[in-house]
Amino acid sequence: MSKQAIFDKFIELMGRFAEIKEVAALRDGFIFTTPFTIAGSIFLLLANLPIPGYNDFMISTFGADWSIPLTQVSGATFDILGIIVVLGITYKYTEAEGCDAFSAAVLALSAFVIIMKTTAIGEGGVEVGGVIPKLWAGSNGILAAIVVGVIVSKIFCYCEKNKVTIKMPESVPGGVQKAFAALIPAVIIFALFAIIYAVCNLLTDMTFPELVFAVIQTPLQSLTDTLGGGIVISALPSVLFWAGIHGPNIVSGITNPMLIANALDNQQLVNAGMSLFSNPQAKIVTIQMTDIFFKSGGCGMTLGFLIAAFIKAKSAQLKSISRLSFIPGLFNVNEPIIFGLPIVFNPYLLFPFVLAPVVAFIVTYFAIFIGFMPAFSAVQVPWTTPPVLAGLIVAGWQGAVVQIVNIIIATVIYFPFVISQDKANLKDEQESNQ
Known part of the structure; x- marks a missing residue:
């Protein structure tokens, strides 16, 4: 095969790859995160301006805790990036398929929370329960969020397109019809992710985001952070x-x-x-x-x-x-x-x-x-x-x-x-x- 033929084949494959629904949803879902990350960056920059004496001046003017409101903003953007990603990917995928994007995105958020840890280590090493740990709602959970978004999108679109829903009478308002139409997909999705949570916990003593982070995300991050990868x-x-x-x-x-x-x-x-x-x-x-x-x-x-x-x-x-x-x-x-x-x-x-x-x-x-x-x-x-x-x-x-x-x-x-x-x-x- 000639060099030109190999190049043409490569371009053809890339073109087909770009048309894959999951790839388009992944791209558009991360574009969805842009205003959050940039807005968070502004407040993060204000909290850490690289100007000599800036921090001392702010402390003397506003007190030692002057930066806490600013870091609250950055923490509410960067630290929940996994949540934003799962919402964005699911919404964009189901929207492109002509399905109820809002309902699907909310279901994906719930599914993501189902498979997360419900405890975090507080001050003094005390374990605190009943929480959504930002460690796994943020950067460490990004890849797991992608997986959840794609799976939920596919299940939801399949159910909607194949009428695996509760059919309400025509006289019922549209909003109520949509709510009940999402009921059966919700049960299927929640049951699936409850099983995933149980299996991961039983076999590995880890949650799904922890497992994905250890097995896939960490090696991929290491691969991108190399001279050759760059x-x-x-x-x-x-x-x-x-x-x-x-x-x-x-x-x-x-x-x-x-x-x-x-x-x-x-x-x-x-x-x-x-x-x-x-x-x-x-x-x-x-x-x-x-x-x-x-x-x-x-x-x-x-x-x-x-x-x-x-x-x-x-x-x-x-x-x-x-x-x-x-x-x-x-x-x-x-x-x-x-x-x-x-x-x-x-x-x-x-x-x-x-x-x-x-x-x-x-x-x-x-x-x-x-x-x-x-x-x-x-x-x-x-x-x-x-x-x-x-x-x-x-x-x-x-x-x-x-x-x-x-x-x-x-x-x-x-x-x-x-x-x-x-x-x-x-x-x-x-x-x-x-």
Whole structure:
């Protein structure tokens, strides 16, 4: 089989993968978490501004407990991320299937609580009962939440589509009909997850989220937090996007749960009073890495392309498209270049489009590894935050410096390929004018 045939087969498989209902629900479900994590990040940042003397000033002004209201907000977002995920995935899946999304999401939340621990260790090592422990409602329970969301969605949609429900007379109000229609699916779902809880507890002395965390989530998080894993995560979206498939959506749907969990693990270190500079316990590859440090200008580090085009472009097409794309590019929106230039199936730009984010990842990875820049906490910014400002917010001045270095390197990588593209455009324009 030729290299082209292998590549075509790979792209075909990725296209089919993107169309899988569970993958789409996973992607959309995590998009659902975005306002919660970003809003929580704002309050978390206000509680931990990296300004010398800030904490002392706030203590002297508002007292020693000044930050508690702020951490309450971050705790009510990051610490229940598993709950938000199970609601989001179930809602999006059942909505896409045309079923009662709200009822399904509530049932999924109940199912998630059924399989969780009901105790937590309080002060002095005393076990407290009748609680929902944030440890498993948050980052540690994310993968279990995904499993619960998918299972509940499938059962609920099957029951609704196959009329495995209680049928009420037409005279009964619609709200009451919906409530009773969810009754049989609820019994089936609750019975299933009660059995899962009992089996896990009997055979492993662990709950389902604990078992999933130990057997699956921990190894996956470790795999993503490696140089090799990060290179794949940084390269694959560009390869797919070049082939006309929205690579970031596909890859993020798979990797974001682990990368968010990595960042939340780092936040636990911060909460324990530990520094994220040169901390061997800290995770290096987190959600901020993918959203900010190797996507300046958008997937493929295309801000480097735009800067190179401003410096060197002579063709009317390249000059006009770079001008039109620059403002969106500052906010990491690069569809005008991807589809307008285009980069899709453009042989001149495949290599830099893949190489630039890989190099940016490697630079960022080693900036953290050698201790120049801290690992990332739970603080996030919207992916549309302009480069340099985003780095400054999530990692201080060091983050801004690393982003600037990455953009310069990306510009250098794109430069010779922009020249080749520009020459081809000039030739086409000259021929069309003859």
